[in-house]
Ligand code: NA
């Protein structure tokens with residue numbers, strides 16, 4: 001019998017946290033009460049870099065983590081962040097459920113020290129700007145808040161923006177008082193945390209997906225029985241995967257809500273960003289061996 | 304077992320940071336989850352890898368440079384132009400100056416020491432009772448952590464993961480209420496005892512006091528304006544204020560030589576590292592107790608006593624007054640926030656801003672209450688009187704502040720309205 | 723001799739900490755200036771944070787030498803001089819114990835023995851130990867984080883030196899230095 005700890009950065013009401021909670025309930029039930037999982041949301045056990053280290057030592061048993069953090073150590077996974085890899089949130093889901101994606105999980109034990117059970121999802125990335133945005137030139141030189149990970153950094157560098165890393169709690173103020181001109185964010189938080197309040201323009205760019213991965217500590221995994229491994233892997237995969245369906249259902253609603261805010265709402269596509277996508281691809285075809293394969297999957301699964 | 308270890312170490316006068324770290328080590332040992340030792344050193348580092356904490360050395364630096372460069376003195380002088388002639392004018396000035404400065408420098412006690420040396424002789428010269436003069440200085444120290452800028456708020460903001468600028472905003476209304484309460488106390492004492500009449504500056508004295516003060520006003524403008532107008536983060540505005548304080552002290556007042564800068568930075572490094580290291584230790588402590596799900600267990604106990612947020616805050620207030628008898632404010636804040644805040648938020652729906660204001664004011668109060676009130680003893684020692692003498696004049700201030708504390712505990716909107 | 727070594731090392735630690743405080747100030751000011759010029763630098767925040775962490779650990783080690791850390795002295799102040807001397811010695815011992823434990827934690831964390839055994843082959847080290855400390859990147863600086871983490875070793879070693887020196891002080895000087 002084990003009492004597992006599962007850490008993640010999202011707050012209690014977030015889709016990822018809810019999925020973690022229902023995974024905990026199901027595991028307790030399916031194991032007949034032999035195993036239990038305590039969920040530690042909202043970065044209680046540290047940020048993702050710290051949690052990853054705790055997974056490696058075995059201090060933490062499980063985590064639902066952004067692929068961005070994992071791709072720091074396994075750059076192949078950075079390919080998921082290829083701009084316009086997915087047309088919409090449903091397409092992103094099909095890519096994340098592909099065999100190519102599943103194969104990428106296999107390198108995690110060696111490179112990250114954790115076993116990946118499945119990919120889940122956050123919403124597609126959008127841009128909220130304080131000023132008018134008529135062309136990509138309007139974003140060039142502007143201070144844009146990003147989550148500080150290499151693939152995202154490279155995209156905004158390619159646009160010519162000044163990407164400014166900033167933790168989530170500071171973003172609202174920074175946008176309100178002009179410390180940043182624009183933010184890179186998903187529809188869920190733009191709506192829930194009211195980032196649109198201090199903006200002129202909401203750019204529905206859908207430019208990047210923001211996948212998540214369910215992890216089990218490699219050390220903990222090594223000590224589990226074959227039976228427990230199967231049960232945990234299947235259950236966690238099911239709940240991590242379920243976030244994809246949740247986003248496919250919820251994202252259009254948030255976007256509709258945002259359209260109703262009365263802010264300038266623009267839908268832009270790959271062409272809007274001119275040669276930025278090309279530049280990004282040049283950098284990442286060097287960094288990630290998986291980029292071409294994922295592009296193929298993207299073509300095969302497109303609408 | 305571990306709570307005993309904690310108390311023994313604390314009372315043996317082991318440094319607070321080490322008490323926290325050693326208790327965490329003891330907890331891990333007792334829980335048998337010794338794999339946590341592998342992450343211990345790394346977690347200690349990670350706890351201070353935080354942008355918000357940069358505000359600590361920078362605010363300290365700004366305070367040091369203001370004192371060294373003669374700015375503090377000139378701000379006080381300028382205030383005398385406006386209220387110096389009123390009955391009790393100097394008492395109000397003492398209060399105001401303390402309010403602004405005390406929390407900048409990080410240690411309320413250090414600032415009480417500086418201000419007591421500067422203000423008490425001046426007040427005595429004008430005919431004030433020495434105990435009363437010391438008491439006003441100490442009372443100013445009470446308001447300091449609530450009226451922004453405030454080191455306690457910076458630290459609380461970091462511990463609670465909330466924007467420091469918003470925490471400053473949360474302190475404005477409570478700070479004004481506090482200032483009003485304390486001003487009422489001074490006025491009442493003046494009415495009962497009769498204050499000495501102040502002396503107005505002559506026109507030329509007033510003009511020169513105001514003129515000399517002008518460059519110094521850039522500093523509060525830089526700090527408050529920078530944050531409120533959103534030109535800079537609190538950390539950045541403290542850096543800008545430091546730069547201004549240095550330039551004005553060096554080029555305008557000519558009291559600060561660049562050669563003295565290294566000493567200032569060294570003092571800043573010593574004082575800042577002491578506080579930040581405590582935070583590092585509190586971080587491993589908080590991490591370990593979260594791992595052991597201790598807040599949940601404590602919460603289950605407290606919630607069985609009451610489900611009312613106000614009653615909960617009252618319990619916390621009483622508890623903190625005892626803690627404040629033992630431990631200096633910032634150390635206590637670092638010690639208790641990781642345990643209490645999650646309970647306040649999750650089980651009582653208390654806003655972290657409201658909680659922060661109440662806790663910081665409470666701990667500031669503890670600094671002045673016997674039997675162990677470091678601030679009280681320092682105010683007495685620096686003004687060459689005894690704590691009893693100070694307390695004789697101080698108790699009305701303590702009562703007034705305690706009443707405001709109750710008010711703030713009862714009405715969260717007073718803390719959250721401006722955010 | 724040991725006392726002089728400890729004092730000299732503490733002076734170096736505080737000198738370095740002061741320089742780091744200067745660096746923090748300059749970096750933050752640089753941040754303000756570059757942002758207002760529309761040419762924001764994205765690496766200044768992280769560098770300033772690391773400067774602060776280094777300042778903190780160096781300052782904390784020096785604080786062991788100076789005995790200047792915040793402590794609750796309500797009980798020990800009330801003790802007789804003889805008992806107080808014992809208490810001070812006990813605290814010195816506890817501080818040394820903590821410093822030694824920190825060295826052990828650092829050893830567990832960096833696993834230098836395993837690194838040596840793997841012939842400094844990071845890949846082999848990782849697959850054998852599941853420790854990824856030597857490949858962890860910094861977010862914006864382009865160096866590996868292990869160079870920044872090394873300060874915890876400096877702290878642990880410095881604190882051990884100061885704690886041993888404190889313990890080897892003549893007993894009659896204990897009170898003076900601790901107060
Ligand atoms: Na203040």
Ligand code: NA
Pocket residue numbers: 627628629668669670671672673674675676677
């Ligand atoms: Na007290």
